[in-house]
Amino acid sequence: GDSVTQMEGPVTLSEEAFLTINCTYTATGYPSLFWYVQYPGEGLQLLLKATKADDKGSNKGFEATYRKETTSFHLEKGSVQVSDSAVYFCALDTSGTYKYIFGTGTRLKVLA
């Protein structure tokens, strides 16, 4: 069945460091791909998405490119801030109806 694999955390970085969180997927159809973020004490929020191969999603300095050839959707940010500390979830949707399959999440901690 369809699945999403994320790198395990926690990831601890110093402020202004470069961030990469790896995400790979297995899907039988042509999924849309998403990154969600969960800040402490808050609900999941959409960070960015890409709906077809080679699309790049971007938001708040984060980027991810839909790579069909490597079945990946890695999340990157050039310079992280303390306020980026959160849990990040990669997800796919082949149904077109938000029936997501999520990865297990990666906790990011950014130190000042």
Add this chain to the structure above:
Amino acid sequence: GAGVSQTPSNKVTEKGKYVELRCDPISGHTALYWYRQSLGQGPEFLIYFQGTGAADDSGLPNDRFFAVRPEGSVSTLKIQRTERGDSAVYLCASSLRGTSGNGELFFGEGSRLTVL
């Protein structure tokens, strides 16, 4: 507030008891979703409503779980004869139409259920 509201935020119950979890979606959103997030895992899809009807309930783990949305707005997730393995955070989400191409899914903060 204008977000998805879930109550209770925390529920502790004993094995074998009945539990109801409530979700109040964003006003005007026709689609409503329930997900379950166990410790250390990502959310797992349970059920999706379009209006009053369950469009897809394939994620409900067994017949102890049931959800309703009688007026197309508020939804209740009902769990009978709770088991310790039901302990998780139950997430509700809503979207304007239920099609992910151009929209966004908005999540509530969740109801944490602990079964002793």
